Amino acid sequence: MKKRIFSGVQPSGNLHIGNYLGAIKNWVEMQDQFESIFCVVDLHAITVPQDPQKLREKTLEIAKIYLAAGIDPQKSTIFIQSHVVQHSELAWILNTITKMPELDKMTQFKDKSQKDGREGAQVGLYDYPVLMAADILLYDTEVVPVGEDQKQHVELARNLAQRFNQRFGQTFTVPDVFIKQEGMRIMGLDNPAKKMSKSAISEYNYISLIDDAKTVEKKIKKAVTDSGSELEYSDEKPALKNLINIYACFSNQSPEEIVKKYQGKGYGDFKRDLAETINGFLADFQEKFNSYSDEQVLAILRAGAEKVEKIAKEKMKEVREKVGFVM
Numbered sequence: 392m393k394k395r396i397f398s399g400v401q402p403s404g405n406l407h408i409g410n411y412l413g414a415i416k417n418w419v420e421m422q423d424q425f426e427s428i429f430c431v432v433d434l435h436a437i438t439v440p441q442d443p444q445k446l447r448e449k450t451l452e453i454a455k456i457y458l459a460a461g462i463d464p465q466k467s468t469i470f471i472q473s474h475v476v477q478h479s480e481l482a483w484i485l486n487t488i489t490k491m492p493e494l495d496k497m498t499q500f501k502d503k504s505q506k507d508g509r510e511g512a513q514v515g516l517y518d519y520p521v522l523m524a525a526d527i528l529l530y531d532t533e534v535v536p537v538g539e540d541q542k543q544h545v546e547l548a549r550n551l552a553q554r555f556n557q558r559f560g561q562t563f564t565v566p567d568v569f570i571k572q573e574g575m576r577i578m579g580l581d582n583p584a585k586k587m588s589k590s591a592i593s594e595y596n597y598i599s600l601i602d603d604a605k606t607v608e609k610k611i612k613k614a615v616t617d618s619g620s621e622l623e624y625s626d627e628k629p630a631l632k633n634l635i636n637i638y639a640c641f642s643n644q645s646p647e648e649i650v651k652k653y654q655g656k657g658y659g660d661f662k663r664d665l666a667e668t669i670n671g672f673l674a675d676f677q678e679k680f681n682s683y684s685d686e687q688v689l690a691i692l693r694a695g696a697e698k699v700e701k702i703a704k705e706k707m708k709e710v711r712e713k714v715g716f717v718m
């Protein structure tokens with residue numbers, strides 16, 4: 392039997408090449424080998440304020456991105472998180488076995504709540520990793536393919552699975568995280584010390600999946616590089632390392648091969664080719680992205696929800712029995 396994978400993306404902000412390289416590209420490569428479930432996590436998105444109409448649009452947009460990137464609905468199931476109510480129900484139950492210090496230490500919460508301070512942050516934002524654990528455990532997920540920033544959250548899911556099993560008897564599969572090396576942490580083009588982010592203030596931080604070719608060229612040209620003129624792949628040159636990683640992922644070459652190719656040439660050649668490579672991918676991706684209608688995508692998402700709801704209902708029946716609810 393195939394192992395099951397589960398992952399998701401939030402419908403907020405602009406999806407960028409970091410989301411694609413850190414997560415979605417790997418899902419596409421894994422979908423033949425695994426039984427795959429991919430979710431658009433709208434319940435997670437509302438942990439920060441969203442415009443309701445925009446949220447609806449973004450939710451469908453993310454599903455189109457999955458399809459355009461190569462997720463095949465014949466092989467993988469895609470659905471909207473809020474369509475399967477069991478996610479919220481399990482999150483509540485998992486809340487009752489989660490300890491405050493486990494959430495206090497979450498880097499993402501610390502980062503995201505920085506703007507308004509802890510006092511201004513919503514409980515939902517704080518509790519976000521528990522909902523993510525519910526997403527994963529509801530389906531007895533065995534492997535969770537994500538970028539590095541989500542590793543801490545998957546570790547919480549592992550701990551909660553083990554704790555629940557210990558207290559109530561074997562119920563949940565303990566999931567493993569899957570992180571692929573080169574794409575795991577794509578950094579900002581304007582600042583290689585911070586990860587590329589949907590909520591970055593400057594648009595020169597990221598390359599959006601819907602940027603046009605001219606914009607990509609401009610952003611790559613403006614991307615910071617390290618001092619010197621030779622292409623080098625090392626931790627001492629984090630800006631170049633990041634650009635080489637992006638190139639490596641898009642061209643399926645190793646960083647070493649790329650460095651060798653540009654020996655004796657300036658950064659200019661490298662950057663020109665990098666922009667061309669990204670644009671080659673985006674042209675094909677965007678053509679597919681624009682070819683789906685909202686109705687088409689919604690039909691796929693509804694069918695997906697119907698399919699996974701069966702698994703979720705069965706798991707929740709077991710959970711309800713175990714914790715002592717009257718059946």
Ligand code: TYM
Pocket residue numbers: 397398399400401402409410411412413414432435522523526527535536537538539540541544574575576577578586587588
């Ligand atoms: P989200 O929406 O922030 O990001 C989606 C995916 O993109 C990855 N990612 C990156 N990878 C490499 N470099 C970057 N700069 C970069 N930025 C983002 C993320 O690691 C992620 O894999 N909580 C999750 C969504 C979620 C989920 C789940 C994931 C909800 N439930 C269950 C897996 C399983 C999130 O907010 O991802």
